[in-house]
Amino acid sequence: MHILLSGIVGSTAYGLAGPDSDIDRLGVFAAPTLALLGLNTLPESVVTSGPDRTLHEAAKWLRLALGCNPTVMALVWLPEELYEVRTELGHELITMRSSFLSAQRVRDAYLGYATQQFRRLEGRSDGSFSADTRKRTAKRARHLRRLCHQGFELYASGRVQIGVTDPADYHRFGERVASGDTEVARRMLPVFEDAFNDTTSPLPERPDQAAAERWFKRVRRAYYEATDRRMNWISKAKKLEEEPA
Template structure:
């Protein structure tokens, strides 16, 4: 799959979190810009391109902004990656990283991160206890690790306005996953702890996100890709070549 006008792209998922082990998939996430003229016709361009082998998801700029404004944890991690995990980082992508804080608000961060973690727990709890086939055991353990990560990252974002992608103690997460795979009820105290922490810890985020920077950024993207033959500008520090329409 060839997608033009990629503005920002990097390695996300378990590799970014520091939880990958031998055989783990390498997941990539990015933002691209549709040619502006194609947004005015009867048939709009695809808003997302998803492939496997390699595992890559690319969202069109407007869709990514909507996901981020809604507090979507997967979308949000793209603009908080360690520098070495970016594979495409254009000047417009740099601008997006620069306004990442404006996408945040207290309610949406809490609802998204804690809500996703709660969904993970319900899936785990529905499986019940007892021995599992090896492939299912691995999947349940992975879901448990993500539950713990979502809780921790969500609370950090809620209370500090910052998001640390790489977890501090990967083995702690793997151990937790194994214990939950053996007994899903192990996850409940952790979930309850974070529910209380969200209730009791003062947050630093505003009541609503500031949409103005995202709107201004998106308009710059549209203006740039309106002219025939527009290319993605490459900054001297990125080494990312311009991409022609």
């Protein structure tokens, strides 16, 4: 695969990492265009552990980005120092990041993911379970709060703020929920729903899908063929057949 853009995301990027936190990496890669035309289906995502890394093929990454997926959005708004791979085509993704945004999809994606986090932690935060479960509950509560704040900031300003402003406050919030106060998390969701309702977003009604298509076609042209030896020998054999006797 050809990695176009990759960086460190997750708790490290948000400023919420603790001493035991994993380092999460996210990236986008291009599969050889010819390989996509065969009978065998190529994986759209590659997930590994040690290191923890998720890579999405260009087509899937674009679909997620056009839906304003919060995790995918983070990749193109990272601070410079968190990028580990950035090719020319990857840099183009960063420069066109605003074209993926639309007001309604930002609202639906960020509030939707925050609601999912709440459903996962609800009923599991009475303080009586294992230390590991309590740790996971606190983490989900922190991410619920981050998604609400980050999503509203994006909706109101048109920009993603990756790092949270007060990490210690987020950790206190997570511990409070993990100790049994799920109500504070429940109340947060309608507060931000009202905030979205009362705010006029500078974001467009729809994303610029045409811009995404133009970038996608450049990727497919750039990586039309595989670069392995098998393809090179096929090319040489074809030239040999065409030479005059």
